[in-house]
Amino acid sequence: MNNRKRHVANVALRLFVEKGIQQTSIQEIIEQANISKGTFYNYFSSKNDCIAEILEGLRYDASQIRMEMQMGKDEKDRQVLIEQISILIQLNEERNLNALFEASLSSNEKELKKLVLHHRMYELDWLAKRLTEVFGYHIEEYAFECTILFYGMIQHIMFTMRVTNMPRSIHRIVDIILSYIELIIPKMIEQNSKLLDQSAIHLLRANVDRRIITVKELIELAQHIEKEATFTQEQQDLFTVIISELKQERIRKCVLQPLLKPFQLTFMKTPLEAQVNTFTSMVWYFLKSL
Incomplete structure (x- = not known):
């Protein structure tokens, strides 16, 4: 994405966070970005296309940061994984993206839901892959379910801390919840127990991909x-x-x-x-x- 296009996407993202996606018009984006209507449509075919570019940009930024953190280090380094997870949560918090994603998923816009679900699926797949790299390929068939458990714990712990005004260290939260997952994994392997089998995961992907x-x-x-x-x-x-x-x-x-x-x-x-x-x-x- 070129600098000018990135600028328009950033303006749109700010408006979406402030006002909501459905409440933000293309005209408002054009005015705030100080561009012509023709320029907007040269970059994006629609508002949803603009959102798709924003999410793609977020994924690109995250992948670049994560690669830089991992460069020259052992892929099994647990501390690197903690840093990689923490930085994205921090960025999402700073941009208030989680609220935006939740609002999108509860909307009636099917295409919008699909874009956000794709974004979520990308994050789930990334963490499942990294858990397998860090803890060993013998956990591969359990990694996706562990990823869902991990993010579920993160979401509700951070929600509770936020509404009770507790001091939060994202790095510490990630470290501790990851240690919980480490305790769960051996039990799953010992009992060969999964709540989600491959057919459920396949169905999830089919629903996301439509x-x-x-x-x-x-x-x-x-x-x-x-x-x-x-x-x-x-x-x-x-x-x-x-x-x-x-x-x-x-x-x-x-x-x-x-x-x-x-x-x-x-x-x-x-x-x-x-x-x-x-x-x-x-x-x-x-x-x-x-």
């Missing part, structure tokens, strides 16, 4: 499962009916939906459990779009 799932994609995934599995008679019967229904010109929700859970349950604690969970979640999501 990706259109096709029948062709579902059939291909089903065929892959069929190649990997040795079906019991019950599994084969359910599978046959599900695939047959998916191939119909008019897919009947009332037929498919009751079959998904029984099919999924027959694969519990089997090597194909995760794949079948993903498949049934995708079918469920596809049926919602009909």
